[in-house]
Amino acid sequence: MPRLTSRHGTSPFxxxxxxxxxxxxxxxxFGGIVVFVGYMVIHPRVPILSVADAHLDLLKYDIVGVMQTQLTIVIRAENDNxxxxxxxxxxxxxxxxEGKPIAILKADRFEVDKERSIYNHYLVQSYPIPLSPTMMQAIDFxxxxxxxxxxxxxxxxxxxRVGPLGSVKFECNLSCELRFRPSDHIxxxxxxxxxxxN
Structure with a gap:
């Protein structure tokens, strides 16, 4: 009995x-290899954010429990690459x-050249801030x-920014306490x- 065979060619699609x-x-x-080789050659260091300086321009509070403050904060963006x-x-x-938000500080996108730093000055002026009894005790102390x-x-x-090699992304985060002397605002x-x- 003859065997039937079927031949199907692969579709061009x-x-x-x-x-x-x-x-x-x-x-x-290939792109991954190029970026990896570029990273090894350039060996970039993570950019650094730091508080370079600050000043307590104004601090007022009253017996009703309302505080007003103004600060100048200088943040340094450093690129050691x-x-x-x-x-x-x-x-x-x-x-x-004391855990109560006073202000949000924002800056537009900016670029720091190789082995350079940029200083961003933030003027922080708060609206009158109602204080809880605990916060009043804290500010008195x-x-x-x-x-x-x-x-x-x-x-x-x-x-x-590494030209045609692409880019490497990181996050720089600050979490710190800024201390001032109310007597002279230093x-x-x-x-x-x-x-x-490093």
Whole structure:
């Protein structure tokens, strides 16, 4: 009894799809190798954010339990990379007192050249802030001790621009306390940085 055989050729559409997928895979692999080699050659360091200086311009509070304050905060954006510029984006920081938000500090996207730093000055002026009894006790104690503390939290999304090699992304975050002397409004310096240098 004769055997029936069936021969079906592969569709040209399947061949085209396979070739396109193979080409995309090669491009992705090659691109990954190029970025990796570029990273190893350039060996970029993570950009650093830090509080460079600050000043307590105004501090007022009354027996009703309302506080007004104004601060100047200088944040330094540092790029230690010798071969790549750094882009700082989505720059946002929250200033608070005893857990109560006072202000949001924002800056537009900016770029820091190789082995350079940029200083951003933020003038923080609060609206009248109602204080709870606990916060009133805290501010009374701070004035008596001549040290008042504010909390600063936030950061930037950074990336290195490495020409045709693409970019490497990181986040720089700050979480620190800013201390001032109410008697003369002077900032008491303390370490406040997103990273430690190597």
């Amino acid at each position: 399947i061949w085209c799809a396979a070739i396109i997928c193979a080409l995309i895979s090669i491009v992705v692999i 010798a071969k790549a510029n750094a882009l700082f984006d989505e720059n946002e920081f929250k200033l608070s007192y 701070a004035v008596k001790q001549d040290v008042i503390t504010f909390e600063l939290k936030g950061g930037s999304k950074t990336r290195w 900032y008491i310096p303390s370490p406040c940085t997103s990273a430690h240098k």
